[in-house]
């Protein structure tokens with residue numbers, strides 16, 4: 001059984017998120033789909049949704065705080081209002097676009113770990129590192145585990161090569177398997193792949209050795225496509 005997660009990034013409104021969740025929920029209920037589905041809407045679209053148990057809502061980000069003076073951020077008092085207990089940490093856009101350091105990421109991880117959140121923790125190398133080969137790629141990825149408790153019980157990992165995110169360039173099966181096998185040897189946690197996963201390649205990718213599911217951006221934002229993605233992976 002695979003895990004299929006959708007990262008909305010800065011897409012969808014409060015209204016369209018509501019429609020999306022209700023559409024997906026109806027489909028999961030009707031077809032008795034058992035796969036674990038996680039959706040990360042924008043912070044402004046979080047809400048208390050009445051969903052089947054295998055559809056979970058998570059936050060794309062939050063600050064390591066209950067509340068306080070952190071302009072533009074949200075903390076657990078805002079998440080608690082909607083019963084959100086799942087968080088995405090270490091996404092490449094937060095690392096590379098928003099400039100989050102490994103130290104800040106580890107602090108966030110530890111804060112949310114202490115509270116028992118399910119953490120989807122992202123790792124992945126930029127193109128210039130990939131071009132230096134597998135050994136350098138793995139070295140770079142292992143640096144992204146500094147300060148992170150990889151034995152944490154509620155941890156799910158997501159390997160998202162930066163060069164494959166939002167580019168339409170999916171990693172080859174060989175790239176994925178090489179990295180996944182190496183990570184799995186060290187860390188025994190569910191490991192998703194992310195980076196230009198589409199309706200037409202999701203089944204093949206999720207069937208690879210040591211791939212436990214997918215974390216999807218672009219291809220998941222259309223609700224019909226997202227259902228097709230779930231449909232294609234429901235028997236894996």
Ligand SMILES: O=C(CO)COP(=O)(O)O
Nearest residue numbers: 007165166195196217218
């Ligand atoms: O960053 C991603 C999911 O977190 C992947 O994004 P794309 O599926 O758009 O490449």
